[in-house]
Amino acid sequence: MTTAVMDNEKMKTFKELESAVRSYSRGWPTVFEKAKGYRLWDTDGKEYIDFFAGAGALNYGHNNDTMQDKLIEYIQDDGILHSLDMGTTPRKKFLEKFQETILKPRNLDYKIMFPGPTGTNTVESALKIARKVTGRETVISFTNAFHGMTIGSLSVTGNSTKRKGAGIPLNHTVSMPFDQFVDDQDTTLYLESYLEGSSTGVDLPAAIILETVQGEGGINAARMEWLKRIEEICKRFDILLIIDDVQAGCGRTGTFFSFEPAGINPDIVCLSKSIGGIGLPMAITLIKPEYDQWTPGEHNGTFRGNNLAFLAATEALTYWETDDFSENIMERADFLKDTAESIVEKYPELKAEARGRGLMQGIAVHVDGLAEEICAEAFKRGLIIETSGPKDEVVKFLPPLIIDEEGLSKGLEILEASIKHVLA
Structure with a gap:
């Protein structure tokens, strides 16, 4: 039986019964059964190294032992699982731990909001509160941005295919060029001139939303000086600054928040994915106290009280009690960067460049279709790795931070072997 026939047989149930909207099961045609740390195994017992980490939801790896123990103990003790936004012990402990371990040491003052449990939920809440507080409608986002799949989040997302899925016009937003979108040009000057002009057609916005490292957009990392200039522009024009740290946050770039090295203080911060610790759905929106002007229940959701996620999230924050974890991430990030740059230099046929920071990096391959071929070959050899970028041109490194x-x-050896095979 050929590999293709075996793959078809494995995936038969998914092809016959599941919606055509599925994506990852197409690129990785196997049935996964078990996972631990940075490894997964399928039903045939084949081992894979994970450079995907649940699209960034598994920064602390698969099935962390301590988190597992706490979840099992809580369930066996008949702990409350569903509670909307009622007060519960896990909710209380998470709020206190986040305040003491994350916010206070960084001199950050935020109210912690629990929207629905996904990244797009926190972005929706951020857009709504910014518009409510300022009384303005427009929000400025950036080229190649990705902020989620619901209508508000899609309106500030750049990808044309995803935007078309909305089925309606996506209004009240303006897209501006991200850092280095145009070579050797300071795109903040372009933004500022639009805000200053009286005939540009751009209304004074309620907010500017951005990712410091654009994940789905192609691992485009903004320079720290660019981020500082954006904050200055926001202050000058009384615009709220929203940082979408859904994928780049929770240590992915080395510091807990991706914006820390820039020394900026956003008005609103969006977190999801790895804030849940062990891959459980959870999101939070951080809002400066003066902008926390919600009326009770004005933004709500049935599953904004995920107590199992609170438990795992609280345990995950113990990684941040000292600087050790952050320093370890940066050491591995340097190794990853050196290897990526060496691959770029070693294989000029790729016409490639290394991008990103922390353990959110990638190799942009400027030959159409080649990045997808490399990732497909890597899967066959036991490496889970995906592409990103407007043309799926970036081989994207997103391993668990505990790797x-x-x-x-x-994993990098498998990747290089895959590159050699594809180029041959």
Whole structure:
């Protein structure tokens, strides 16, 4: 039986019964059964190294032992699972731990809001409160941005295919060029001139929303000086600054918040994915106290009280009690960067460049279709890795933050073997 026939047989149930909207099961045609740390195994017992980490939802790896124990104990003790926004012990402990471990040491003052449990929910809440507080409608976003799949989030997303899925016009937003979108040009000057002009057609916005590293948009990392200039422009024009840290946050770039190295203080911060610790659905929106002007229940959702996620999230925050975890991430990030740059230099046929920071990096391959071929071959060899970018041109590195050098090295060896095979 050929590999293609076996793959078809494995995926038969999904093809016959599941909606055509599925995507990851198409690119990785196997049935996964078990996972631990930075490894997964399928039903055939084949092992894979994970450079995907649940699209950034598994920064602390698969099935962390301590988190597992806490969840099992809580369930066996008949702990409350569903509670909307009622007060519960896990909710209380998370709020206190986040305040003491994350906000206070960074001199950040935010109210913590629990919207619905996904990234697009926190973005929707951020857009709504910004418009409510300022009384303005327009929001400025950036080229190649991705902020979610619901209508408000899609309106500030750049990808044309995803935007078309809305089925209606996406209004009250303006897209501006992200940092280095135009070579050797300061795009903040372009933004500022539009806000200053009386005939540009751009209304004074309620907010500017951005990712410091654009994940789905192609691992485009903004420079710190660019981020500082955006904050200055926001202050000058009384515009709220929203940082979407759904994928780039929770340590992905080395610091807990991706914006920390820039020394900026956003008005609103969106977190999801790895804030849930072990992959459980959870999101939070951080709002400066003066802008926390919601009326009770004005933005709500049935599943904004995920107590199992609160438990795992509280345990995950213990990684941030000292600087050790952050320093370890940066050490592995340097190794990843050096290897990526060496691959770019070693294989000029890729016409490639290395991008990103922390453990959110990628290799942009400027040959149509080649990045997708490389990732498909890597899967066959036991590496889970995806593409990103407007043309799926970036081989995207998103391994769990707990990965050791051995796992990182092995994964990169598989990647290089896949590049050699595809180029041959």
